[in-house]
Amino acid sequence: MEDYAAEAKVFKAFCDVNRLQILELLRSGEKCACVLLENLQISQSTLSYHMKILCDSGVVVGRAEGKWTHYSISEQGSQVARQLLERLTAKNICTQYSCGCVKK
Amino acid sequence: MEDYAAEAKVFKAFCDVNRLQILELLRSGEKCACVLLENLQISQSTLSYHMKILCDSGVVVGRAEGKWTHYSISEQGSQVARQLLERLTAKNICTQYSCGCVKK
DNA sequence: TCATCACATCAAAATTATTCGATTTGATAA
DNA sequence: TTATCAAATCGAATAATTTTGATGTGATGA
Numbered sequence: 001m002e003d004y005a006a007e008a009k010v011f012k013a014f015c016d017v018n019r020l021q022i023l024e025l026l027r028s029g030e031k032c033a034c035v036l037l038e039n040l041q042i043s044q045s046t047l048s049y050h051m052k053i054l055c056d057s058g059v060v061v062g063r064a065e066g067k068w069t070h071y072s073i074s075e076q077g078s079q080v081a082r083q084l085l086e087r088l089t090a091k092n093i094c095t096q097y098s099c100g101c102v103k104k
Numbered sequence: 105m106e107d108y109a110a111e112a113k114v115f116k117a118f119c120d121v122n123r124l125q126i127l128e129l130l131r132s133g134e135k136c137a138c139v140l141l142e143n144l145q146i147s148q149s150t151l152s153y154h155m156k157i158l159c160d161s162g163v164v165v166g167r168a169e170g171k172w173t174h175y176s177i178s179e180q181g182s183q184v185a186r187q188l189l190e191r192l193t194a195k196n197i198c199t200q201y202s203c204g205c206v207k208k
Numbered sequence: 209t210c211a212t213c214a215c216a217t218c219a220a221a222a223t224t225a226t227t228c229g230a231t232t233t234g235a236t237a238a
Numbered sequence: 239t240t241a242t243c244a245a246a247t248c249g250a251a252t253a254a255t256t257t258t259g260a261t262g263t264g265a266t267g268a
Contacts (some may be wrong), residue, residue, distance in 0.1 A: 002124070004125060005121055007122075007124055008118065008120060008124060011118035014111070014114075014115035015112050015116055015119045018226090020108040020111055021105070021108060027193075027194065027195055028195075029195070031229085040235065042227080043228050044228095044246095045228060045247080045248095046226075046227055047245090048247080049225095049226075049227080052246085064245095066225090066235065067235055067242095067243060067244045067245080068244065069244075069245065073193055078193035081193065082189055082190065082193075085118070085186055085189055088118060088124065088127055089127070089129065089163065089185065091131055093244095120255090137238090138214075146257080146258095147257075147258055148216095149215090149217080149257080150257055151218080152215060152216055153213090153216095153256075153257080155216095164256080168265095170215065170266070171213060171215080171266065172215085205253085
């Protein structure tokens with residue numbers, strides 16, 4: 001039994017061109033939202049929208065510091081995504097031969 | 105320089121609840137479209153639409169046999185997705201310290 | 209050939225996602 | 239307190255995705 005909606009949410013992070021650009025920027029280390037903004041051709045509210053999706057996926061984390069928020073790639077969240085992808089594409093040998101030992 | 109649209113397309117496969125269900129069904133081995141259909145609460149044309157997205161992502165391949173089409177998870181496509189995810193979330197040590205050896 | 213079956217494609221409708229300007233919130237500093 | 243700045247949220251518009259019934263296509267078999 002799977003919560004497919006929650007799993008889909010993780011991969012939403014990688015489904016949009018703007019978000020892939022943001023991830024690319026974060027690969028070189030933690031960045032303030034204002035730095036991200038000046039490297040992208042989107043408005044402040046649009047950036048905020050995408051940062052929310054990225055943070056909800058767990059792949060990115062935000063760190064509030066005074067007025068600023070610094071974003072970075074979460075090692076843990078990335079690991080979860082990798083393991084999830086592995087699991088979603090791994091062949092299920094057990095049910096492959098209808099051995100009946102797996103319910104669904 | 106990245107083709108973000110092409111990369112996003114790979115992860116579209118994992119962004120939708122119906123497609124995750126289809127992948128789960130395929131994990132236990134190759135399935136005919138008719139078998140997928142009777143295990144999902146969607147119409148035939150909707151299934152066809154999702155199978156197209158899955159095949160376009162490379163994660164699923166279709167094998168035509170007479171009137172039927174058999175779908176299965178592509179080991180190669182899955183590998184590509186895994187490596188891509190790895191690359192998108194890996195820290196870029198080189199630019200991290202602004203050594204300048206990486207253009208963008 | 210003609211009927212049938214499996215699947216793809218089309219066209220239109222419904223639902224979601226994305227975008228931006230305006231506004232709000234929350235923190236900082238004068 | 240008041241002004242200012244960074245970021246989130248709101249509201250409305252637009253764009254993209256998803257869905258379905260109807261139809262088209264291509265293979266099979268009578």
